[in-house]
Amino acid sequence: MTPKAIDVSRLPAYAFGHRSIMWWGGASLMLMEGAMFAMLIVSYIYLKGRSPEWPPGYFAPVLFWGTLNTVVLLASALPNHFAKAAAERLDLRRLQLWMCVALVFGVGFVVIRVFEFRSLNVWWDSNAYGSVVWTLLGFHTLHLVTDVLDSAVLTALLFVGPLQESHFTDASENALYWYFVVITWLPVYAFIYLAPRLA
Amino acid sequence: MIRGVTIVLLAALPLAGCERETRRYQELPAASSRPSSTQVSDLVPGLPTPSPPFLSPYQENAYGIAEGKRLYSAFNCNGCHAMGGGGIGPALMDYKWIYGSSPDQIYSTISQGRPNGMPAFGGRVPTQQIWQLVAYVQSLSVQVPRDAGPGRDDDMSARKSESRLDRMLPRTTGHR
Amino acid sequence: MPAIFQSALHPAGPQAASISHLWWLMFWTCSAVYVIVIAALLVAISRRRMDTRPSDGTLRTSVVTAAGITVVILFGLLFASVATGRAVASLGAAEALVIDITGHQWWWDVTYENPTPSLQVKTANELHIPVGRQIRIQLKSSDVIHSFWVPNLHGKMDLIPGRQNLLWLQADKPGVYRGQCAEYCGVQHANMALTVVAESSDDFERWIMAQRQPAPPPSTPEQQHGLQIVERGPCAMCHNVTGTVAGGRTAPDLTHVATRSTIAAGTAPNTRGYLAGWIADPQHMKPGAKMPSTGLSAEELQAVLAYLETLR
């Protein structure tokens, strides 16, 4: 006798959120990246705990640029949100629009980030404090830059490339990763800019 | 193109790698045989005879340079020359060297000593160690390959490590 | 050279003794567990008659029981371990003998602390300790991480740059106990040993008095020549000989080198032959050691040896 069958041909060819494997890929990636940020922050706390004064022999970083960047980052969540929504409605026009807006923000805080490094008041090779704040800031910048590049490529794809279901999923995952970059910034900001003032 | 880069890198390594990494614990023949006539200044009577460029045996050897660095403070060279910045003795980071900055000249400066305070270490420091000091002194003015120069030491960081110094001027005759 | 022990199984002091008790407890318990489990395994695989297949209920009960017993045993061992830890830690004493030990690549710099600096004693690679007295050992490192370990007396403790670690020792019976660096510290990690001589307090007093003396002046002309070479030659750049102008600080103190049982941090016995070989060509005996080959002539070498032998 012929075995019974489950026909899956009617199932959709794409899905969003935790239904899609892209989402889980992104989630695993964030787990790892998050673990790295956690390790760096743990190192920061460890070194802080071993130092009698903090920051040791230097002025705390200037608040202005870092705070400005925090504001910009948080603001960027908005176009990001619209992009995500548009992607999940398969609304190509709006998706293109909002991706561009998000990109502008992205370039914006990469630029501001340059001033942040200059406002740290310490060099990476001055002492362990300098090393860890430079590394924290640098590691987050790395994420900023890669994510901006990522979005740029995706946006370009949406304009010129052959369109596929996956691109909408990618766009929505890209937005998710963007949130991740924004959220990881908050603890990093707290430790780089606020912790030296509390100590 | 990318693959090319990697291949070139790998091909370059044997040249760099081997010489940089060898640990020559035994004294080398090159080190024991000292250049016979050492020119202290470029001024010579009659027509100038270009002195042949002379390589110090540890010039590209990380171990030799690191040992030189250890001895530099062990023998209290930094007492007068500081970390190359100079003090009682002349600075070693610049290129205007009273008695020449080529390896053989540095060698004889250390072993024979110089007027106004530079003691002669000849009989007291084995030739091997003098050559190691030569290599380190060269690293202070970035006359050794950067990848062989010492990194920062586990101490108060007074200044950039030798491997990160910026060269002050085109390499002197001392280096090939 | 007296017979040398370096074994955790032959404790010669209270700390090592309580640790070895813990060891034997663990050994017998774990052996028993191993035998039982493997026996159960063998029975399990050798059963042929399948009609007596146990029900899952039976299996569940036995697995749960086994797990329960495991937990109980483990708690027992945990308790024993913590108890031993406390016992060993509580062995510190107020009027202890304080010894500073600084690790170098690859030798041990030993200083007997004393409130009056002139009474301090500097030596290397060999400790003398009075039997039955608590020794407070303060461990520092001048370069990389080393680990101080004399198994017959106590477990190991690391020497870490920028920190000071403490170790309390006591020897109950006289003897020579060998120790060795137990943290990989570079090319000659294998040849970084030290000797601990435990002796009666009288012998110890005699020894430390002798160590406080400066080096005796050389008598024979050969010895005097030797001293000249030591002072004017390469030796003085690194080595110190109290009472002479040889004041180097980067290598072992030689003031009483002739009283020590080994050279080059336990690499070889301290005999004229080995000493000659060591000075003539250190890199052959201990490749990578910081001592360079000095290129002394045979005649100079003999003179130096003659002088060093007077440093008792």
Place this chain on the structure above:
Amino acid sequence: MMEGATADPRLEPAALAREARELARTWREPEGFIGWFSRIDHKTIGVRFIVTAFCFFMLAGLLAAAMRLQLAQPRNTILGPDLYNQIFTMHGITMMFLFAVPVVLGFGIYFVPLMIGARAIAFPRLLAFAYWMFLFSGIFLYVMFLLNVGPDRGWFSYVPLAGPEYGIGKRADVWAQLVSFTETSGLSVSVCLIVTIFKLRAPGMALNRIPLFVWAELVTAFMVAASMPSVMVASGTLMMDRLVGTQFYNQAEGGDPILWQHLFWFFAHPEVYIIFLPAQGIVSMIIATFTGRPVFGYLAMVLSLVATAFIGFGVWVHHMFTTGLPQFGTSFFTAASIMIVVPSGVQIFCWIATLWSGRVRFATPLLYALGFFMVFIMGGLTGVMLAAVPLDAQVHDTFFVVAHFHYVLIGGSVFPLLGGVHYWFPKIAGRMLSERLGKIAFWPLLIGFNMTFFPQHILGLMGMPRRVYTYPVEMQWGALNLLSSLGALTMFAALTVYLVNVLVSLRRGAVATENPWGASSLEWSTSSPPPPYNFHPAPTVTGREPLWEPDVAERPVVIGLSADKRDVLVTQLMDAEPDHRKEFPEPTVWPFLTAVAVGGLYIGSIFTPWAVVWGAIPTTIGLIGWAWPRKGNQPRHLEREIAHRHRAAAEHA
């Protein structure tokens, strides 16, 4: 779901055959020179991982032989200290980074998709990238070794010994970049495994029906994801200390060498479980198959795996008991280190119960599983001893520890892996390994192993430290060391027989049927070796032991996945209900090119920090080429759908 199942004309044998031919075309692996670098099938990559890893296993074995030769007698002079230190370091990092982790992940890569009835692994291109990174890391390490730039600071590379002042030359940087290479690879693989196990399971394979091996790989993948970042941070900061003068580990400038040890061991202890959990999964599969019954206590087994993973992150400090940490803290880690024995114990008891109540067949794979018990249990017990702070103070960094972790790793991992090769070789190669040669190899291996490592317990207690290239005559360590070296020789011979068996059977082995062992898991339901598309028609699952369930004949199958493109069924996380179809990417050479670019970046950054900057350019190009879709395969229905939605939106407004 099962209710909706109906008989279907597409299941007529003729139709199935036709579709199979089309599937074979669609999923075919590319041929030719470029094609060879473009392959992305998880079976190809899995085999590559396993074979490459075993090659490194042999290399590391040769290094071990060299060490045993040097230590065979006191004051031996075959190897000088400088070379010996490079060799023991190379042995350690090769075994840990280039053999153990890649091989356990490799088994997962090959068998997880087959065991869960999936057509492919998630993110196949990422997987290919991971393999190239792994391969390059090995080549890189051994080229450096031949150039006398082999790492010589131990696989743990403690600072300051490996730091800028005492880690002379570039050897320590080679260690750091090897770590970057292998961790990049390991993290990528773990992403593939996690997503595959969560989302690509056959319909009906709910979480509580996942085979134990797959559970083990899942837990392992999560441990990789959580622990490897720690060592990435460690090696990264070490590189920066050495290259650009940061002060992380300089105690004179507020840094601390102990921070290194925390970062390293927070990774390196879980690493042991990363190596060992999948091996436990293999043991479970083997025991189930050769007792003819499911492993007793499925839930207990799974919970033990998870518990081991969690406790495994709470024990790292027991590698640092001699650094003078405060007593209270250490006793917590003692407790954790002792209690981690409990889950392993539960698993062992469950296996014994399984053997007790099953009908045991003494095939070679089972022999290796039994060898695992003999050896691993002793390793576990010495582990308990090492967890006790005072005892650890005596035996830490001695040969006792060397013996301990070889009992744990060889017993807990290598024996099961060798058994696993025997078990799965028919599926991979389509031929059986010779049982006789397998048994001939097993006994000398077991004896030789104990000959090699048991004496080392005693040596450690007799005061012989680790990592010494020689030892004095008067220490009376000679005899036991000689015995140990002879044991190593025996192991060497045994493993040679094993290798011969593999090579011979590849050609002359008896041809394997679909399910030669009568096993229960899904990989045995497809042909040996499996077709590129794994299953046709794709299976469904109604129980834990699919091939042993009574309904195996009339269980419904999955149809309707298009055969003209790489269509894969994505199911839901918990109950694996069909959710949607996802088109998987075609083979491409871009992952290889990207790996070359990243490799260039890593190697270059040993010499100059700027390598990171200019290396980023080719890397970005590679990633773009990787992500950019092929022209002209824009699905029509998508445009229709988009247009439809816009119309709907317009009408709505």
